[in-house]
Amino acid sequence: MQRQRTLRKKISCVGVGLHSGREVRLTLKPADVDGGIIFLRTDLPARPKIHATVANVTATLRATTLEENGAKVFTIEHLMSALNACGIDNCEVELSAEEPPVLNGNAIDFFKMIKAAGVVEQAAERKIIQLEKIYRVDGEEGKRFIMALPYDGFRVSFVSVNPHPLIGIQYGDFEITEEIYKKEIAPARTIAYEKEIAALHAMGLGLGGTLENVIVYNDAGWRNKLNYPDELVRHKILDVIGDLRLAGIFNCHIVAAASGHALNTQLAKKIYLETRNMGNGKS
DSSP states (O other): OOEEEEESSOEEEEEEBTTTOOEEEEEEEEOOTTOOEEEEETTSTTOOEEEOSGGGEEEOSSSOEEEETTEEEEOOHHHHHHHHHTTOOOEEEEESSSSOBOTTSSSHHHHHHHHHHOEEEEEEEOOEEEOOSOEEEEETTTTEEEEEEOOSSEEEEEEEEESSTTTEEEEEEEEOOHHHIIIIITTOOEEEEGGGHHHHHHTTOSTTOOTTTEEEEETTEESSOOSSTTHHHHHHHHHHHHHHGGGOEEEEEEEEESOOHHHHHHHHHHHHHHHHHHTOSOO
């Protein structure tokens, strides 16, 4: 029997949000059995709680947004990815603004924070969903899809498709364990095309992005050094791991082509609703 896990002690960091550009303090704290992952907005009078569940997803433009109790948090996928990879069932996430810090634009700092805080087992069994069928979501006339297959473990196979000749088609296939995640997935940063940055800023997006936390490319090449030759597809896998945690914890083999936050969370919602109704998942 696997037991639920939480942090041994609280741990904090300060940074700026990727899209908002606002300074924010993040604190990860231990949580009780069956508490799940809960965000708390410490900057708001009532310190509203926002449960990290796909039922609270309200937007997926360039990031995943959660809303509950009149408050929201967004760009939560990198932190959720690290929590998922480290097998954290219960955690309180205090934020002094609406968006976690971008830090290095990936999940490695969140992973290190969790390991530095320590992980402890709790006196309750983990609620692990065992898929009994294939779940699939398609988008854009079949050009994009994501599916979850029954599997003894957690594996992600992803094809990213980018029309720019510098990037093109990339493929990644990883069994997701803590060590593989730390070495192969967590350091992969988010990506931006230089010609699109001004338009993103006009939309109020990417205001905290720099060459330190975003890999940027233009028609001449890369503006900064890559952590991996195929860093884009690895970051896509990082996002999938974070978005799917909103459905709970489940064993599966994810197979995806050109998927993003919208399809990821649609798949998570499908799995969440059906497995919850079947009594296999955490409600």
